[in-house]
Amino acid sequence: xxxxxxxxxxxxxxxxxxxxxxxxxxxxxxxxxxxxxxxxxxxxxxxxxxxxxxxxxxxxxxxxxxxxxxxxxxxxxxxxxxxxxxxxxxxxxxxxxxxxxxxxxxxxxxxxxxxxxxxxxxxxxxxxxxxxxxxxxxxxxxxxxxxxxxxxxxxxxxxxxxxxxxxxxxxx
Numbered sequence: 001x002x003x004x005x006x007x008x009x010x011x012x013x014x015x016x017x018x019x020x021x022x023x024x025x026x027x028x029x030x031x032x033x034x035x036x037x038x039x040x041x042x043x044x045x046x047x048x049x050x051x052x053x054x055x056x057x058x059x060x061x062x063x064x065x066x067x068x069x070x071x072x073x074x075x076x077x078x079x080x081x082x083x084x085x086x087x088x089x090x091x092x093x094x095x096x097x098x099x100x101x102x103x104x105x106x107x108x109x110x111x112x113x114x115x116x117x118x119x120x121x122x123x124x125x126x127x128x129x130x131x132x133x134x135x136x137x138x139x140x141x142x143x144x145x146x147x148x149x150x151x152x153x154x155x156x157x158x159x160x161x162x163x164x165x166x167x168x169x170x171x172x
Contacts, residue, residue: 004065011058018051091125098122110160110168111149115142 025043102118109117119138128134149155159168 004061008058008061008065011054011061015051015054015058018047018054022047022051085127087127091127094125095122098125106158108161109164111157112142112146112168113160113164114158115145 022044025047028043098118098121102114105117106114116138119141120134123134123137146157149157
């Protein structure tokens with residue numbers, strides 16, 4: 001029961017945060033430099049879609065919480081839903097730390113290296129067994145993202161500082 005209640009609280013917080021971030025993005029001034037990218041529309045679309053998805057999921061969780069019987073033996077579906085695989089919380093904490101580390105490392109090591117390391121580390125956190133796919137996905141996706149942002153959208157990506165800046169200059 002506590003697990004279901006915590007899901008309701010998390011999705012309520014995500015819905016509120018999405019709506020707040022939508023209003024924040026709506027209040028941002030329009031950038032003339034990135035006018036061709038439509039820089040004020042993308043955040044609204046992303047946070048609007050996230051808010052709608054979170055609100056729908058929140059409604060489903062509240063309906064499930066109301067319909068759930070209190071006490072008594074649990075059904076097979078409830079037991080399967082409450083099952084948490086071994087190492088789940090460890091992977092969750094490591095993934096959160098990886099995201100925070102990526103956020104701070106991005107400005108120092110640049111987009112290419114930070115994204116490559118982030119995707120490699122993230123792929124090895126996941127319980128997927130195909131090592132070749134784990135090794136090949138990160139560089140391919142990083143190059144695809146860099147080409148899309150740099151050449152497709154004409155956006156400048158963080159290049160890092162010091163030796164990492166020189167490395168980024170050589171790779172671009």
